[in-house]
Amino acid sequence: DEWIMPFDVIEIIExxxxxxxxxxxxxxxxxxxxxxxxxxxxxxxxMCYLRGFYEGVMLVEEYKGMPVQEAKEIVKAKMVKEGDAFIYSEPEDLILSRSGSRCVVASVNQWYLDYGAEDWKNRCLEHMGVSHTVCMCC
Known part of the structure; x- marks a missing residue:
């Protein structure tokens, strides 16, 4: 509870x-x-996704009163244009090819962190500080 309780829900759709x-x-x-x-x-x-899309009405700013069905593409285009979002799709369930093989979805043009790089590791540890870390392994 302490991770979520200090945050208020931002009401976007009715x-x-x-x-x-x-x-x-x-x-x-x-x-x-x-x-x-x-x-x-x-x-x-x-329930929320289906009813939100077909019955929901926007509550925020310039979209207030607009049906979610109409607002979705407008908001998406604006966020992508302003650099606040990018188009990304990911399957929710296991995907099998026609041959029955398991399919793996991967984001192309991505980079990975080299966790063994001492310079990077030390800068991160310094930035985080001991007081901000929590061990979730116990």
Whole structure:
């Protein structure tokens, strides 16, 4: 709770019967117990995405009152144009080829961190400081 409780939800879309905090409402309606309740979480996500797209109305700035169906492409184009987003697609489930082989999706033109580079590692450790680190392995 301490990781999420200090943050307020930013209300962006109003969905009939789910309100402006649709994920919270859907999780309550479906009785989601925790982050491991994958079946109910998947159902809540589908409910919010489907109803949000077809029934949702925008609540923010210049898009206020606009149906989500209309606003989606406009907002996406604006964010990409201004450099605040880029187009990225990723499958949600396992993808199999026609031959039955498992498909791997990879982002092209990406770079990797060399975790063994001492200069990089030392600069990161200095930046983070000991007081900002949390061991999640225990």
């Amino acid at each position: 969905i009939p019967e789910l309100g402006s905090c649709a994920a919270k409402t859907a999780c309550e309606q479906l009785g989601v117990k925790d982050q491991y309740d994958s079946a109910n979480l998947k159902q809540a996500k589908q």
